[in-house]
Amino acid sequence: MKPKGKEVDPKDRAFGRHIQKLRQARKFTQTELAGRMQKTSSWMSQVERGVQKVERLDVLQDLADALGVSVQQLKPGAPGPAEPPPVQPPVYKSNDLDEARQLISGHPAVGTILGALRPAPRRTLEELSSDVDEMWELTHAGEFADVSARLTELLPDLEQTVRVVTPEERETAYLLLARTYQALAAAFVRQDAADAAWVAADRAIWAAELSGNPLHVCAGVFRMVHAFVRLRMLGQAEHAATTAIEALKILDERGELAVEGMSVLGSLHLALALVHARGGHDRAGARTEIEAARQVARRIGEDRNDFNLEFGVTNVEIQAVSTAVELGDAGEALDIGLSIDAERLSPERQGRLLMDLGRAHAQRRHTGEALACLLRAEALDPETIRTHVASRKAIRELVLVEGPGAPPELMQLAARAEALE
Template sequence: MRGMTMKLTIGERVAWYRRRRGLSQEVLAGLVGRTADWLGKIENNRIELDRLSVIKSLADVLDVALGDLLAEPSLVEWTADSGMETVPALRTALMEYRAITALGTSGQDAEPPDLDDLRKQTARLWDLYQASRFGAVTGKLPDLLRQAQAAVDHLDGREQEQARNLLGLTYQLAATQLTKLGETDLAWIAADRGLAAVRPVGNPAITGSLFRSVSHALLSTGRYQDAVRLTTDAADYLDQHLTDAGPELLSVYGTLLLAGSMAAARSNDPGTVRTFLNTADETAARLGTDANHLWTAFGPTNVAIHRVATAGELGNVQVAIDLGPRVDTSALPMERRVRHALEVSRAYSSWNRQDEALSVLLDAELMAPEQVRHHFLGRQLALTWVRQQKGKPSSDLVGLARRLHVLD
């Protein structure tokens, strides 16, 4: 189905699957606790359907994956950054049997990769991810995974521990990137591989960072309550190390709570959202400033970003409108800045301030076109605005919709 329904809004996909299941609007609406009038407006694009908790409830009743309604996964375009081998090459690397069986490693080159060079390559790819250059990351990850695995296979002692940590961080990046692309099953495999790689080392910061990738994988498949439980369990695991925690562990701990706050919001659990956000806020105060330890971009500003995002997921548009535009994200990595811009655009759109919403989305696209194209919010906002126009859509809106591949 990849790319086949990109030109349908989420509401139109709901209608398509509803008819395939032989359900009337009255029956489907009743099964999700809504009215037929509400569902009719959703299917006819008179109401925007952008809250993932509501979309997931419809997906569950229709017996389809969350990604089926979001039109995910999305196709990675060939660029100078990505080359002509993208997700399929990464899938092959993740399904390399030597990584889980240790068979066939004896015939490999005797010289392992240089650890310093491996560190630099790992850092470079994480920096590219935070710069929202998703094609470059996807294209370069397979080779880095193979090099990191080779280092683990050939080294021993302290050097092998370092190699395992680097392999774990590379798998985490793969899981994070694949989640952005909607490749949920592959993201889960990458998160699992990463935890297996670092488990023998026992570094709480690296292990906690991998827990975050598991949380993101759960979120991407709509397993929101599981992600909340994981956050609680992982926080309990990390608590024992927090007394004398350094900035890396504090950042990992805080970012894990932020991921948990999104899971709680999508579970319609505002009490747990507040608990996670308040603890993350205390952790950010302890850290003292915005930072980017282990590529977490954690600090007071990221907490504020998540206050806006969770408000949007809970349907508290007034909070998102009041706080969102006032958050200064200019010092954060591009990925964080654009993700926040998507939330602000969504809030403006929900408030029927489409001109401001479009302006924010256009600015975000200018900064990071790949990220806007691969996020369901960017695609669906643009397409829904086109559908809702009574007259001819503006050239800016039509141009955006075409660049996002949701309009011919």
């Protein structure tokens, strides 16, 4: 109760008015909001009048959860729940990689292989290399419609080029082909088209071997492991990752593994951590692999993008967040994730971190924080939200938890991500 004769602090009054506006925007009565917090309507009335201070973090979190907002939005002047996110929600496209899937269903150079066609290369290797670099940029940005459109010309050109160039140029041409199939495998995985990703990764490994670049072979194995994980073929995923790791560790022990190879080794440790987390929730195995990746990243000492793996200290911690969420350790995920600065990484990596933080908040039923993270992830990388099974599951669970009082922004996100279908 307010002590007799004592004026209400203007800050408390402003806080109370802000809470009242948030409540009214949700169309809750004081009694309904108080009931969601297991408080009395009298207590809620005092909060809105500024008489009752709300300073304890756990009470602030309960209030935010009851209103379906983040704790930050409880501050007067913060954006209200009815306001749209700062970035216009994307218009999702369906089946962005259909053309690419159809392309690899046959063989892009069957006429050349049979000898029916023997065209001269239409573009130089330098031009093709520039196109491959640009396709990787589009892949990291999640621009899969553009990836698919460019592949319809680029992939047949490369498949023909490797068969008609001079012997001196052949290895370079095969390396470009391997990188192209790696990008395609990465794109297919992100669109949850794991069967097509498997095909693309297998061709990437074949082309990398013909290029004479064994590290690119291992990079292709990394892409295949992620295809296996999406297909729930965890035994195959573990075997593929372990075999490559053991071979790279032998080279490392001999002092023959370059820094680029360390990036591949660390990335495979991260992939194996995911396998352990998905397969029977093997906490010990997952954490062992995360720690192994951390040690490799510390040796490298910087964030790199060898083989478009974006491996480094930052990416290891992003994967540590993802692994903790997979294991149901939301507190650990939030402790790690909230200290990560991922701004230098691609939109895909930033979006993945935000998606996993949203999942962690959802596990704790912090609807406001979860929604804020998921909306930011969607703005950065829509495909992470639309195509990732875990993100759609988190959105669906938030809707079920909130019931009829679910925030409209959450329902709109669920509709865009098709999470309730």
